[in-house]
Amino acid sequence: QVQLQESGPGLVKSSETLSLTCAVSGASISSGDHYWTWIRQHPGKGLECIGYIYYIGYTYYNPSLKGRITMSLDPSNNQFSLKLRSVTAADTAVYYCARERSSGVRYFDYWGQGTLVAVSS
Amino acid sequence: DIQMTQSPSSLSASVGDRVTITCQASQDISNYLNWYQQKAGKAPKVLIYAASNLEAGVPSRFSGSGSGTHFTLTISSLQPEDFAIYYCQQYNDFSTFGGGTRVAI
Numbered sequence A: 001q002v003q004l005q006e007s008g009p010g011l012v013k014s015s016e017t018l019s020l021t022c023a024v025s026g027a028s029i030s031s032g033d034h035y036w037t038w039i040r041q042h043p044g045k046g047l048e049c050i051g052y053i054y055y056i057g058y059t060y061y062n063p064s065l066k067g068r069i070t071m072s073l074d075p076s077n078n079q080f081s082l083k084l085r086s087v088t089a090a091d092t093a094v095y096y097c098a099r100e101r102s103s104g105v106r107y108f109d110y111w112g113q114g115t116l117v118a119v120s121s
Numbered sequence B: 001d002i003q004m005t006q007s008p009s010s011l012s013a014s015v016g017d018r019v020t021i022t023c024q025a026s027q028d029i030s031n032y033l034n035w036y037q038q039k040a041g042k043a044p045k046v047l048i049y050a051a052s053n054l055e056a057g058v059p060s061r062f063s064g065s066g067s068g069t070h071f072t073l074t075i076s077s078l079q080p081e082d083f084a085i086y087y088c089q090q091y092n093d094f095s096t097f098g099g100g101t102r103v104a105i
Helices: none
Strands: A003-007 A011-013 A018-025 A034-041 A047-053 A059-061 A069-074 A079-084 A093-101 A108-111 A115-120 B004-007 B010-012 B019-025 B033-038 B045-049 B062-067 B070-075 B085-090 B101-104
Touching: A003 A093, A003 A108, A018 A034, A018 A093, A018 A115, A034 A069, A034 A108, A047 A069, A047 A079, A047 A093, A059 A069, A079 A093, A108 B045, B004 B085, B019 B033, B019 B085, B019 B101, B033 B062, B045 B062, B070 B085
Parallel strands: A011 A115, B010 B101
Antiparallel strands: A003 A018, A018 A079, A034 A047, A034 A093, A047 A059, A069 A079, A093 A108, A093 A115, B004 B019, B019 B070, B033 B045, B033 B085, B062 B070, B085 B101
């Protein structure tokens, strides 16, 4: 059974860096079969893909957030991470990590439960 | 980037109704389109992938169709557990979601 679990501070001060980690069980992030993805959902709003990281360290970031994002892998702990710099109130959202199939048909087949991150002034 | 427009943004329906939700892409995305269901406080769950393929374990009352720029999700007979928000998602160019359709009683 594949499970993903986000962790990190629920409150971040404006202009600082948001840091989240996604622990994966039941699957290996070192497999080439999937992308490891971050998605966020602003309160009461729709879904926005932040970006993804592949097992070789290749990353793709949403152009609207590019320049503020860094994603990384921690294979020894089977987890991956997100850092979002210079946050503002507009970054307040529920952040999900998810697994996306990487070949042929692509979709998010497993998701974490989500973690709410609020940005305070 | 590719914009995804869903309609309606919300609808009211009764148990047993046939419900259709549409999703329009701003450019041709072939069949690179998925549908998700999200219930309150939960992560989305995939229902349909590649426009028309039913994910394992999803009831057969859900179906998807379309290609190019116009897609539909149909629920043939609405059940109480189907009241939720539905999102389309394109993966032709990175990934973007539609704005969602709330299905309410």
